[in-house]
Amino acid sequence: MSFWNHRTLVLHPDFTGLDDFLLGLPERFARQEGQLIHNGRNQLRRIDYKGTAYVVKAFRRPNFVNRFVYGIFRPSKAMRSYRNALLYLRIGVGTPRPVGYMNLRKGLLFDRSYFVTLASDCPYRYEDLFTRHFDRQEDILRAIARTTACLHEHGLAHKDYGRANILFGENAQGDIQIEIVDLNRMAVGPLDLQAGCKNFERLPATPEMHRILADEYAKARGFDAHRCLELMQAYRRVQPGKIDNLY
Secondary structure (H helix, E strand, C coil), X not given: CCCCEEEEEEXXXXXXXXXXXXXXXXXXXXXXXXXXXXXXXXXXXXXXECCEEEEEXXXXXXXXXXXXXXXXXXXXXXHHHHHHHHHHHHHCXXXXXXXXXXXXXXXXXXXXXXXXXXXXXXXXXXXXXXXXXXXXXXXXXXHHHHHHHHHHHCCEEECCCCCCXXXXXXXXXXXXXXXXXXXXXXEECCCCHHHHHHCCCCCCCCHHHHHHHHHHHHHHHCCCHHHHHHHHHHHHHCCCCCCCCCC
């Protein structure tokens, strides 16, 4: 690989041998291989390779200034996603298992990056709570609240904590499983009562859902549940375009 076209490839030790798969990702995306999961600012695809399902996030090429910044000074979004996924797993917060990432650079200019995980076993997203009925809805919400509290106790706040980035399901033991995705934007530092409750602001919730989230979050962090509920509802009310009607 020449200086002009440079690739940086990092694989988790559990997934050695996938070099060819990651190196071929630009061509796989160019021919639209696999199942398209999301196509917006970035593209997300589920791709099967040698009998295993992977989810690949392709980050779009930054603007010219940021191509220089990412090329020299800042870690790529794919690298941050990979590192944050390892951190989540280390503190006991669920996220799809990180496989690795690849950065592409042309000379001193950053080009694109790709982040790869195993496909999640969680079949649902938080937003599904508004379109489907779940017998264990309260258990799901309490598990989400505890997961969020764990992040906050470790001084981590997901900066895009929205309806599409919280996955859930039930494992073989019958326990609710929560996984958080889209990890490239993370705030690090102490989170007090106000900051912690504000981190819920992008999650739609009915009054009853807010009550459950606030109650479990308060228990996990030693806060007053009534004050948590007040703050969560107040922060949610100022969100533009919110739709919080269940079913």
